[in-house]
Amino acid sequence: MQRRPALAACAALGFLPHGWGARDAIAHWAAQFQPSSLSAQAQREELAWFRAAAAPFRGQSIKVVSEIIDTHEYEAKVLAPAFSEITGIQVQHELIPEGEVVRRIREQMLRGTPHYDAYVNDSDLIGTHWRYDATLVLSDWMRGEGRAQTLPTLDLKDFIGLAFTTAPNGDLYQLPDQQFANLYWFRHDWFSRPDLQRRFQTRYGYALGVPLNWSAYEDIAEFFSHEVQRLDGRRIYGHMDYGKRDPSLGWRFTDAWLSMAGQGSPGYPNGLPVDEWGLRMEGCRPVGASVARGGGTNSPAARYALERYLDWLRRFAPPGAAELDFNQAGPVPGQGAIAQQIFWYTAFTAAMSKPGLPVNHADGRPKWRVAPSPHGAYWQSGMQRGYQDVGAWTLLKSTPLARRRMAWLYAQFCVCKAVSLKKSLTGLTFVRESDIRSEAMTRLAPRLGGLVEFYRSPSRVYWTPTGPNVPDYPELAELWWQHVGMASEGRVGAQQALDDLAEAMDASLARLARSQNGPCAPRLRERLSEAQWQTLPGAARPRLANEKPPGRTIAYERLLRMWQFGSDAK
Missing domain, CATH: 3.40.190.10 (Periplasmic binding protein-like II)
Incomplete structure (x- = not known):
């Protein structure tokens, strides 16, 4: 136990102390990712699966990108080093303005320019991904070339925003990573x-x-x-x-x-x-x-x-x-x-709650609250009630196969149940029903000004992103x-x-x-x-x-x- 503080310091730099093994890394990070919606045993088993699935790629590296919000800060500073220590795959997780994310993914889609191996890209682009033959169809990928790297306990039905990353033809293009209204x-x-x-x-x-x-x-x-x-x-x-x-x-x-x-x-x-x-x-x-x-x-x-x-x-x-x-x-x-x-x-909730x-x-306790936004004079019942953002992991076909597989492992790591609740409590951008309904979220709710009540409400589904029309x-x-x-x-x-x-x-x-x-x-x-x-x-x-x-x-x-x-x- 005396080695834990030293390990935490090393973890921040992205490497393990000399002689520290995979089992030690899994045990350490399982403790860091508390609370979890999984039992302690199930959590360690899920982290161990990532270690085994990454074995063919150990020593290699990938580069991914997302916009600048608290959730992605946590991924870049904590989850990327944790993933590297557990799997041996080095991750460079860059944070850039969202406008730049959109510009670079479009450039890679249209020209094949290899900027990144994966993007956390808003589901607002679902109409773009659906119409261009440049984005990996994840539902096909998980049954085919990415099957060996697909987490058995991913539990897609637990994701609250999956409908927004699915095209009208039923194909899943993106895996939700963070969500806010x-x-x-x-x-x-x-x-x-x-x-x-x-x-x-x-x-x-x-x-x-x-x-x-x-x-x-x-x-x-x-x-x-x-x-x-x-x-x-x-x-x-x-x-x-x-x-x-x-x-x-x-x-x-x-x-x-x-x-x-x-x-x-x-x-x-x-x-x-x-x-x-x-x-x-x-x-x-x-x-x-x-x-x-x-x-x-x-x-x-x-x-x-x-x-x-x-x-x-x-x-x-x-x-x-x-x-x-x-x-x-x-x-x-x-x-x-x-x-x-x-x-x-509500992506700013974490910063507002400090x-x-x-x-x-x-x-x-907050002096503020959140509620549905009011509507204008032209609004009629049945019209869109409000907007919900779903930032989601997106893989492109132009990325070489091995790098796609490594990026897919990292994407799943960032949303797997072993880490998801801890990430949700940190960034307050929920993607899993199990996290929203957890006891930990119930305890935190009084400090979030109605946000948890909103996400537990049946009304939340009426806040919708830009759809496939664009x-x-x-x-x-x-x-x-x-x-x-x-x-x-x-x-x-x-x-x-x-x-x-x-x-x-x-x-x-x-x-x-x-x-x-x-x-x-x-x-x-x-x-x-x-x-x-x-x-x-x-x-x-x-x-x-x-x-x-x-x-x-x-x-x-x-x-x-x-x-x-x-x-x-x-």
């Missing part, structure tokens, strides 16, 4: 203050609570930013967002902002015939994004969504928010000056941040930015129609007159006479009870 975040302690409740009721005529629509969100933002102004001795703000013109600005919108406003059609998981990007589908074919081609990217609901984003950023967010990107803006609510955020990525932050009590995510996503960025910088108005975006998307669909083959390749339809496109099913709805109906809120405690039964607050 976009939810509403707010200061429960401030919302619970009787003096603020009275002031809000007097000013707006309804109760201060979790907003159910964008009208209430705007009222609450105005209340804290302009009427309350100062709490706990500091200037406060009723809204937080980011607006820097870079790839992360595109995610802000493609991650369901337009559908939360009410753009698109009802339908699960992505709206049919018009989805949350504004793409019109005919069967499995994308046929247009512009309103003139039956799409919705530049519809009145989309214009309303962009205008609200710009208006709230200008009026209610802290100074400088418009110059921040996704990663820079993420920690800001935790600094204690933000009352609410309509669209908060002791000592002004948004947490001294004993670690035929080339890297190409089309690139257009969003460029054109929305023109509006966020004040160079063009909201409608002009969306008109330009829709035209650019149509042009991309036309190009992809020439380069992609198969029954689900894009096929751009002709432009129609207004009288013609208005007759199409799912055509863009006309502008509402009143885009700010009365605000509606709900008490958080009531909402929590409804969550547990999967019912809606309307």
Whole structure:
């Protein structure tokens, strides 16, 4: 036992002390990966399987990549060295901005450029992987060339996001590694203050609570930013967002902002015939994004969504928010000056839960909570409720066979039951039902502001990623941040930015129609007159006479009870 501290130090450097054997390494790491959903014996057996399966590759190395979030920091700093010590395969796990991950996987897919042996790549690319013959079909791989390297106890049915990494034809393309939702975040302690409740009721005529629509969100933002102004001795703000013109600005919108406003059609998981990007589908074919081609990217609901984003950023967010990107803006609510955020990525929960932050009590309990995001004036029942991100292990056919096999071993190691619960408790991006339902998660739940309750709720399945409609995510996503960025910088108005975006998307669909083959390749339809496109099913709805109906809120405690039964607050 005296050697454990020394071993831990060596583990951080990625090597074993001289004379330390495989059995010692397995025993050491089994102890480090506690708690586990497995028994101690089953956990050691699973780790020993990795050692045996990796025997033909001992002494070799692989290089993998993922975006920069706490979960992947844990993988790079802890799981990669652990895997290397147990298996003898050296792993270089790089962390780079998500925009770069998307760019490099696309380059390798299209040109065969050997950047990495595996990618943790969002399931938002499922439509891309499905249409290009460049990504390994994991369901075939596990039965074929990768069978000997497929973990017998992988238990695919335990993964909560597998439907999002499976193509419409039933082929599994990606193995979920981390998963998080976009939810509403707010200061429960401030919302619970009787003096603020009275002031809000007097000013707006309804109760201060979790907003159910964008009208209430705007009222609450105005209340804290302009009427309350100062709490706990500091200037406060009723809204937080980011607006820097870079790839992360595109995610802000493609991650369901337009559908939360009410753009698109009802339908699960992505709206049919018009989805949350504004793409019109005919069967499995994308046929247009512009309103003139039956799409919705530049519809009145989309214009309303962009205008609200710009208006709230200008009026209610802290100074400088418009110059921040996704990663820079993420920690800001935790600094204690933000009352609410309509669209908060729960990937930041781990950082938000750290002791000592002004948004947490001294004993670690949060002063904040999470809830479903409110919907805009155009939203109707049956439309997409919110976005859920599924980062998943993706292997490409251009990677040499031996390196694919080693990368597959490492990918499974990062999500196997022997390590998954410990990783879930560290990064708080859950992928396994067994982890969510564990006793350890029950004990932690009071410190996570409703996140565990959300993931245990039947409602969680209605938060969905970008689906298979998008035929080339890297190409089309690139257009969003460029054109929305023109509006966020004040160079063009909201409608002009969306008109330009829709035209650019149509042009991309036309190009992809020439380069992609198969029954689900894009096929751009002709432009129609207004009288013609208005007759199409799912055509863009006309502008509402009143885009700010009365605000509606709900008490958080009531909402929590409804969550547990999967019912809606309307």
